[in-house]
Each structure stands twice: as structure tokens, then as C-alpha cells.
Amino acid sequence: xxxxxxxxxxxxxxxxxxxxxxxxxxxxxxxxxxxxxxxxxxxxxxxxxxxxxxxxxxxxxxxxxxxxxxxxxxxxxxxxxxxxxxxxxxxxxxxxxxxxxxxxxxxxxxxxxxxxxxxxxxxxxxxxxxxxxxxxxxxxxxxxxxxxxxxxxxxxxxxxxxxxxxxxxxxxxxxxxxxxxxxxxxxxxxxxxxxxxxxxxxxxxxxxxxxxxxxxxxxxxxxxxxxxxxxxxxxxxxxxxxxxxxxxxxxxxxxxxxxxxxxxxxxxxxxxxxxxxxxxxxxxxxxxxxxxxxxxxxxxxxxxxxxxxxxxxxxxxxxxxxxxxxxxxxxxxxxxxxxxxxxxxxxxxxxxxxxxxxxxxxxxxxxxxxxxxxxxxxxxxxxxxxxxxxxxxxxxxxxxxxxxxxxxxxxxxxxxxxxxxxxxxxxxxxxxxxxxxxxxxxxxxxxxxxxxxxxxxxxxxxxxxxxxxxxxxxxxxxxxx
Numbered sequence: 001x002x003x004x005x006x007x008x009x010x011x012x013x014x015x016x017x018x019x020x021x022x023x024x025x026x027x028x029x030x031x032x033x034x035x036x037x038x039x040x041x042x043x044x045x046x047x048x049x050x051x052x053x054x055x056x057x058x059x060x061x062x063x064x065x066x067x068x069x070x071x072x073x074x075x076x077x078x079x080x081x082x083x084x085x086x087x088x089x090x091x092x093x094x095x096x097x098x099x100x101x102x103x104x105x106x107x108x109x110x111x112x113x114x115x116x117x118x119x120x121x122x123x124x125x126x127x128x129x130x131x132x133x134x135x136x137x138x139x140x141x142x143x144x145x146x147x148x149x150x151x152x153x154x155x156x157x158x159x160x161x162x163x164x165x166x167x168x169x170x171x172x173x174x175x176x177x178x179x180x181x182x183x184x185x186x187x188x189x190x191x192x193x194x195x196x197x198x199x200x201x202x203x204x205x206x207x208x209x210x211x212x213x214x215x216x217x218x219x220x221x222x223x224x225x226x227x228x229x230x231x232x233x234x235x236x237x238x239x240x241x242x243x244x245x246x247x248x249x250x251x252x253x254x255x256x257x258x259x260x261x262x263x264x265x266x267x268x269x270x271x272x273x274x275x276x277x278x279x280x281x282x283x284x285x286x287x288x289x290x291x292x293x294x295x296x297x298x299x300x301x302x303x304x305x306x307x308x309x310x311x312x313x314x315x316x317x318x319x320x321x322x323x324x325x326x327x328x329x330x331x332x333x334x335x336x337x338x339x340x341x342x343x344x345x346x347x348x349x350x351x352x353x354x355x356x357x358x359x360x361x362x363x364x365x366x367x368x369x370x371x372x373x374x375x376x377x378x379x380x381x382x383x384x385x386x387x388x389x390x391x392x393x394x395x396x397x398x399x400x401x402x403x404x405x406x407x408x409x410x411x412x413x414x415x416x417x418x419x420x421x422x423x424x425x426x427x428x429x430x431x432x433x434x435x436x437x438x439x440x441x442x443x444x445x446x447x448x449x450x451x452x453x454x455x456x457x458x459x460x461x462x463x464x465x466x467x468x469x470x471x472x473x474x475x476x477x478x479x480x481x
Contacts, residue, residue: 009112014286015224017109018102019279025105026275027097033090033269034346037065037130043097044068044126050104052117058125059160062141065130067160072103075119077288080254081174081281082125082161085146085245087132087139091261091270092176095277096126102282112286119289123168128157136340148243158245165249172213172288173254174281175199175246178270181263181365182312182335185234186305189363191265192234194225194276195307197258200240201251212298214255217287219296221257222304224283228276229264234307236260257284262307265365312354314463315364319449320374321439331359332375334445334463336477348421349477351445351463368465370449373457377437378405378446384431385409388419396425400459401468405446406435412480424478426461435481444479 029043047053047070058069083092103113116122127133131141139145140155149158165173183192198214200206207215218235225233236258241247250256259280261273287293312333321328333356336349355362381404385391388409399407406427413419419428427446429435437446449458459466464477 009286011220011224011283011287011292012227014112015279015283016227017112018282019228019275021107021109022098022275022278024107025098025101025278027094027101030094030097031269031271033094034136035090036134037127040093040097040127041066043100044070047100052104053100058164059156061129061131061157062155063131063134065134067128067130067157068126069164070100070124070126071122072100072124073117073121075117075121075289077120077172078123078168078170079120079172079174079285079288080123080125080164080168080170081176082128083176084127084129084133085161085175086177087129087134088136089138089178089261090133091178091273092259092277093126094270094274095281096124096176098274098278099281102278112282116285116289120285122285123164123170125161125164128161147245148241150245150248151243161245165252165254170254172217173249173256174284175249175256175258176277177258177260179236179260179262179307180309182309183234183262183307184310184363185231186308187310187361188231188305190231191263191311191365192260192307193229193232193262193264193273194280195234195236195260195262196221196304197236197238197246197260198301199244199246199250199256199258200238201247203240205238205240207298210253210255211250213293214250214257215298215301216296217255217257217284217293218304219298219300220287220293221280221284223296225276225280228279232264233304235301235304236307263311263365310362312362312364313366314445314460314465315359315362315367316375316449316460317359317367317369317371319370322374323439330357331362332356332439332445333359333362333364336463348479349462349464350479353439353441353443353445356439356441366465368449368458370458373449373451375439376403376448376450377439378448378459378461379403379437380429380435381407383408387411388413388424388428391425391428397468397472399426400448400461400466401456403448403450403456405437405448405459405461406481408433419480421462421477421479422475424480425472425476427478428480433481444481
């Protein structure tokens, strides 16, 4: 295929090819999203040995971690891509390392690769906030949100980003983030897996030539992604935020494209969304390198649905509940919040009841229709077990069937012994602890759904559903309360 043919290749074919070939480019050392600065430094240093890349330490974080700038390509159009401005938003960082591997290889995508490298000069900042990544928190070590520091520039990381923007003066900038997995595409039940935005640079949401370029490019990127995840692409709110980098970089003359990685069913580690990021960025660079974005209509940007926060991890619908002598019909919306594990880089889930009542306009990654069932608070089993090891597969199902969601143990493991909540079939308390599993907002979700004969159909333990009429999962999600 000639370069001319690659330039004429439909964007839908480009994104499909990039998506299909992604497994060969996927950086194998990054398989979990809670990686740290020390995990990517060897990868960046290794790039120094390839003449395709120019790798520099462009600056330092608050805690003196190196922030790298990687350059590739020789084209006249300059594009800057920065990721992990927020330390707990790593999906695009993984995709950038996949992109580095893509740029180094030679295969059937050579025409696309060649066009990008010859027509564009790429500048990457793959982890702007390494201190936040170390803690897996949004903010930097000063507890400043870098994306609200574009004006005051009080953080060294913010000053670095501003300096790079000014010195490189890129025509395009990719501001790469993760958003909450609880956003939907408009009022639909579909998670907003990818959301785009060409940020406004004033309160009037003016469209000048700089923002126009970003908007048209997004239209092309949306067309491409719809081939892979139809109905899962949204537009982020374009309310002007005067302190944010995206809004200001747009004002300073760089066409900014915000990519927000949201949620997708059964993709906790965001490896599928990582693949979508990679394919989307390749498609965008194809559009930019061939000026193909100019063929898209501005009005189609406004047709992309806005994302709305309408999702729960678990939504119970149409359950009866009796309290204060009132028998009511209600829905229950439950979040499974991530809590950092005290050991290592992992996490576990702790549930919280967010809303109670008519939640008919909301949706859930997992939903249970409780029509004909009554919600009953989980009970604590009266007879203590000697240890957690005595709670085994021979007794927990009968306990759940009897309405128990929590058991007592005489002794818990010592502090040096970590307990994996994914292996606990019920919640655990000591004999002296007290818990209350009444349904209430901002409390954990531990109850059963029973039929009119008081038979337990579903048990909800720490916000996870166990269908007692089906097979039990290999992993559980109890907690030590």
C-alpha cells in the first residue's frame, strides 16, 4: 500500500486495524492500572537506545521524581500528548507506552505509521504527576489539583506543562484523563466508556479556528470509535473552567482534545479501555497527519451526547421494605468504592448505599429486579467461629440462606497477616464488635432479598450479589467490619 493510499484510507478502517493489532504492541510490563513512576522509568530509559526517540528529563516533581519528555517524528505539525495529570488516572499512560511500541515496529500498518512520523512531530509527557501516581491520588504531593493550577502555577509540574506548551507551541494537544465509571452516554444505560471534549476558552463557548480544529478532529475520532463501541462514546461538559489547563491551552493557541476514559462492563483494570485509547489516538494522529479532520462538519460535534452521572455498580429495583410500620416500594443504588490495600498496590471494595427511593432514571452495571421480594437487613450469626479458617464452603451457603451476612470470630489474624476480602464469603466481626445492617444511606449494603415465604433468593454482602439459586462465584467480597 502506498503512502497516498494510506492517506485516503477511511478512518473506520484505520481504527479497526489499530484495534485489531493492539495485542502485539501492548506493553507487557503494565498489566495493572496501579503502577508507579518506578515501573515506567526503565521503559523510558530503554527508549533512549532507539534513534527514533529523543528522551529527556524535562523537569522534576515536588518530591523530585523525574518527569520525562519523549519526542518522535519529523513532521511540521507539532502534537503534544500528556497523561496522568491526575495520579489516579493511568489508562492513557498505558496506551502511550503501547504507542511507543507501535512506532518502533514494522508491519502491515507501516503506511499509517510512516505518515504519522513524516507529517507530525510528537511530544509525549507520559505521567505528569508521578507523586500522585505513587499514592494513587488525584492531587500532587502539595495536595494541589494540577488541572486547577494553570493560572497560579504553584506546582512545579504545572509550571513544566506551561513551559512545554509555550516552548514547543504545538498545533494540537491531547489532554488524557480518566473519568468516573458512573457516567452514561446521555440518558441511556450505556457507560460513557470514552468521552471527548474540545474545551471552551471563554464563558461564551466561542468557536475560533483553534477550537474548531479540535472539534472537527473529535467528530472523526467519534466516527472511528463508534465502529468499536457503538453507543459508548459521549461528550464531556464544555462549561468553561478558567483555572483548567485544557481551557487555557486552547486559549493560548493549541487545539486541545480531551480524552476521558470512563467505565466498561467487566473491565476493572481498564485493559479494554486502554486498547480503545490506543486505537483512538492512532486514528486521531492519522486525521491530523493527513489534514483529514477538515472534511468533518462542525455541527456533528454537537450531536455527540453529553455524559451524565446515571450509573451505579449495583441497582436493586422494585423491592419492598418495612420500616416504622411503613411497607414501601423502593430502589436502592449502591456504589462499590475502592479502598487502598494496606499492603502493596492493590485495593478492595467497600460498599455504600448512595440513594434509596425511585431510581427509575438511573442504571446499574449490575441490576436485580426485586419484584415480589422484600429487603431484610442481614443478620449476625450468634455462634462465634474460632477463626476465619473455620468459615468454609460447607457452611457459608447455609448461613446466607438463613439470612446471615456477617459472622463473629474469636480471633482475627495478626497485623502482619493480610486478609484478602475477595476470599471472604461473609463479613467478619470480632465477638465484641457491634454492627447495624439496617438499610440506610451512606452505610454498607448487607441484606437479603426474600420471597413471601421468607426464602432468601439473593444475598447482598458488602454490595455484591449472590444468587442463591445459582452457582457461587470463585471470588467473594466480604469485609472485616
